Amino acid sequence: MESTSLVTHEQLLSTMQQYWGYEGFRPLQQEAMQAVLDDRDSVVVMPTGGGKSLCYQVPALCKPGLAVVxxxxxSLMKDQVDALTACGIQAACINSTITADERRQIAADIRSGSMRVLYLAPERLLxxxxxxxxxxxDVSFFAIDESHCISEWGHDFRPEYRMMKTLKESFPGVGVHAYTATATETVRLDIAQQLGLxxxxxxxxxxxxxxxxxxxLRRADRLAQIQEVIARHPNESGIVYCIRRADVEAIAEQLNAAGVKALPYHAGLSDVQRQQHQEAFxxxxxxxxxxxxxFGMGIDKSNVRYVxxxxxxxxxxxxxxxSGRGGRDGLEAECVLLYSSGDLVTWKRMLGDLPDAAQQAAMRSxxxxxxxxxxxxxRHRMLVSYFGQELEAEECEACDVCLGTVELVEDGTVLGQKILSSILRTGERFGADHNAKVLCGSRDKRVLEFDHDKLSTYGLLQNESIRSVRMWIEQLAGQRYLAKTGEYNVLKVTEAGRELLRGEVTPKLTKPDIADKAGPEKSSGSKRPRRADDWEGVDRELFESLRTLRREKAEEAGIPAYIVFGDSSLREMAxxxxxxxxxxxxxKGVGDKKCQDYGEVFTQHIVNYCQQNGLEVEAMEVQVIAAPRREPPKNQSQALKDAFTLFAKGQTVNEVANVIGRAESTVQGYLEQFIREEKLEDPTAWVTGETARRIEAAIEECGTGGLRPIYEHLNEEVPYSEIRIVAACLQNREAA
Structure with missing residues (x-):
């Protein structure tokens, strides 16, 4: 569809940079924003942490009128409004917590046209x-957040959402856009139909x-397994989910007794208690x-490090x-599920009262x-496959299977052949339970009735438990060596299964007791290589001190800490x-308003920390110098402009610092910015020719992965400031 909007790609990007401090779009964000700008209805499904909110918040600033969400x-509305306000955007929510005076002011702001985004519950909106x-x-468009709630095929159906199709009738020509983090194709189509898109x-x-x-992990010592995960994330935020309220209370009490600050959250607590516990988290x-x-929907906390x-x-x-509530900031998070077949029984009992159609769908899920x-x-492949997608990479490098922390049986081929042979000998007429009993040598009544105790495969796995054999049958079915057919899930051997019988392929079958045996070495966290935007180059102590400063500023403002800055921003600062x-x-994550509100106090904190610990400020890596994350803000300070003028005349850092009245460390940053913008290739105005040649040789020897190896290669005789100057000029030379 040809765009009807006059807003350009550059204007959308400029708006993101100005208000949110983001330098680029995440996947599908630009397309989703364009649908809003073009007044074309849309259904947008993005993973938690994928930036769904920006898909309607950015167009709300580029499009005239009021965006209604x-x-x-x-709690979700309040957090969203606080986050927008912190970025300098006028937004509000109307709900039972605001006063009559506040409602009147919001109405006045809407009438005047100053309000850009309004959040409402579905019931109040309708x-x-x-x-x-x-x-x-002047309503510009409607955004329906958590839109999976509108579908009875979704996992959190809410009847009040069903009435929102009246929006298309009451506001003809106004776009309606649905957003969710999780929806199968059936749910997506149902969302569109129910909204009348x-x-x-x-x-x-x-x-x-x-x-x-x-x-x-197979659940064994539940508390010890939970504590093991928490111990890997000291002073970091995490969520522990339970099925029953009693388990919530027991685990929270046990964790507190062990010295972990934990609070319970469930429907049995009063509204006040739940709100207090949620805010404390x-x-x-x-x-x-x-x-x-x-607990969960509406928790917009970006720095949950484990679930x-x-x-x-x-x-x-x-x-x-x-699990998607972990790592919303894009940094690594650990998701551990303690598995027990007893939980299946619990859920089946709890879901047993649903109507037939809903019950069947729930049981399939x-x-x-x-x-x-x-x-x-x-695990990544299985998860995306359920939602109708394929994982491109052969191995995800981020699950227990691909990282090799799941122990496999020594000869999966032979074990698989034994199981498939038995299924063929029972005539491919039975389900997993019966076939497992035959293999284990059970004297079950039906096994004897069918004379299956006389088969050559009877008791072939008599030293294994029925539960283990059932698990292997499920794994063979999951890997498509078996197919479940008909109403009773009768097992049939597939073509891939026949290849297994011929010894042409090898299935992955786990040892049944692997999780119970797993010690600290086996069950420790990911062995996955750290990504560049994770901890590489981060001063951990500075990061922790910035977290404390962030918390103090959040308490002063009465907002969640992550609204001040996310962990990814603090790591970049550190x-x-x-x-x-x-x-x-x-x-990253520093827009104009946040720079204005927090820039002075955070930079002063960083300077003080560096002085106390003998560190240099402005520790930019070579790669970042060569390719800054985005252009500097256009509203440059007068000091910066004066410095550029003086550098152009060949003055030194010391000379410029004396003229403009700034610290030499600050002026050093100005010089590096000047070299980048002017694309200078010769550093000898600020570094002697001999030193420049030594630095160039060191860079050629050590590469451009970081400054520390270069500094050490130069016997720690050349200051970082001169290394950065030469490195920037070298990069300009290579790019020319």
Whole structure:
């Protein structure tokens, strides 16, 4: 469809940079924004942490009028509004927590045209009074957040969402856009139908979250397994999910007794208690929240570093949503699920009261989750496959299977052949339970009735438990060596299974007791190589001190800590140690408003830390110097402009510092910026020719991965400031 919007790609990007401090689009963000600008209805599915909110927030600033967002929870609305306000955007929510005076002011701001984004619960949005009011406002579009709630095929169906199709009738020509993190094709189509969308754009991102490390452990000593994960993440935020309220209370109490700051969260607590516990977690006054599934939707906390399922969730949709609350900032997070077949029984009993159609769908989802837990395939591959996608990489490098922490049976081929042979000998007429009993030599009544105790494969695996053999049958089915057919899941050997019988392929079958045996070495976290945007080059002590400063500023403002800055922003600050507002503005997640509000206090904190610890500020890596994350802000300070003029005349850092009245460390940053922008190739105005040649030789020897190896290669005789100058000129020379 040809774009009808006058807003350009550059304007969208400029808006993101100005308000949010982001230098580029994530996958499908630009397409989703364009659908909003073109007034074309859309259904947008992006993984948690994929930047869904920006898909409607950025167009809300580029498009005239008021953007109206339907959101299911008060806590979610408040966090979104706080985050927008912190970025300098006028936004508000109307719910039961605001006063009559506040409602009147919001209405006045809407009428004046100054309000850009309004958040409402579905029930309030669809009230006659609100619809009448919005009819008189200039509504630019509607955004339906958590839109999977509209589908009875989704995992969190809410009947009140069903009425929102009236928006298309009440506001003809106004775009309606649905956003969710988890939806199968059936759910996506149902969302579009229920909302009455007209020729909608379906934008479905990858369901894979490569920064999440998935592990499945058979539940043994539950508390010890939970504590093991927490111990790998000291002072970091995590969620522990349980099925039952009693488990929530017990685990929270046990963790506190062990010295871990943990709070419970479930529907049995009062509204006030739940709100207090949620705020304590979001504002980092407690490290761990132990919760039922009542906790989660609307938790926009970006720096959850681990999610533990102490009990199985009820579906893969639920698991993707709940585990996806880890690592929303794009940094690594650990997702551990403690598996027990007893949880299957619990869920089947809890779901037994559903209507027939809903119950069948729920049971299918539960079976898919069970296969996910017992399978020996890449967890990332299994998860995205459930949502109809394929994982491109052969191995994800971020799950227990691909990282080799799952122990496989020594000869999977022989074991698989024994199982398939037995299924053929029973005539491919039975399910997994019966076939497992035959293989284990059971004296079960039906086994004897069919004379299956006389088969050559009877008792072939008599030293194994029926549960283990059932697990292997499920793994063979998951790897397509067996097919489940008909109403009773009768097992049939597939063509791939016949290849296995001929010894042409080898299945992955796990040792049944692997999780119980797993010690600290086996079950420790990911062996996956750290990514460049994770901890590489980060001063851990500086990062922790910046976290403390962030928490103090958040408490002063009465907002969650992650709204001030996310962990990824703090890590970048602790890596590059910006000492000027200009370089601070270049950090990820620092927009104009946040630079104005927090720049001075954060840069001063960084300078003080570096002075106390003998570190240089402005520790930019060569690669970052050569390719800055984005152009410097156009509203340059007068000091920076004066410095550029003086550098152009060949003055030194010391001379310029004396003229403009700035510290030499600050002026050094100005010089490096000047070299980049002017694309200078000769450093000898600021570094002697002999020193420049020594540095160039060291760079050729050590490469451009970081400055420390170059500094050490030069016997620590040449200051970092001169190395950075020469490196920047070298990069300009290579790019010319």
């Amino acid at each position: 339907a959101s299911p929870l008060i 009230s006659e009074r609100m619809l009448d009011f919005l009819a008189g406002a 007209v020729d909608p754009e379906f934008l479905v991102g990858s369901f894979d979250r490569p920064n999440l490390n998935y592990r499945i 979001i504002q980092e006054r407690t490290d761990v929240i132990v919760a039922t599934v009542a 533990i399922h102490a009990g199985m969730p009820k579906s893969l949709e639920s698991y993707q949503q709940e 539960l079976d898919a989750l069970d296969h996910f837990c017992t399978g020996a395939e890449c 890596r590059h140690r910006p000492a000027t507002l200009e370089s601070f503005r270049l950090m």
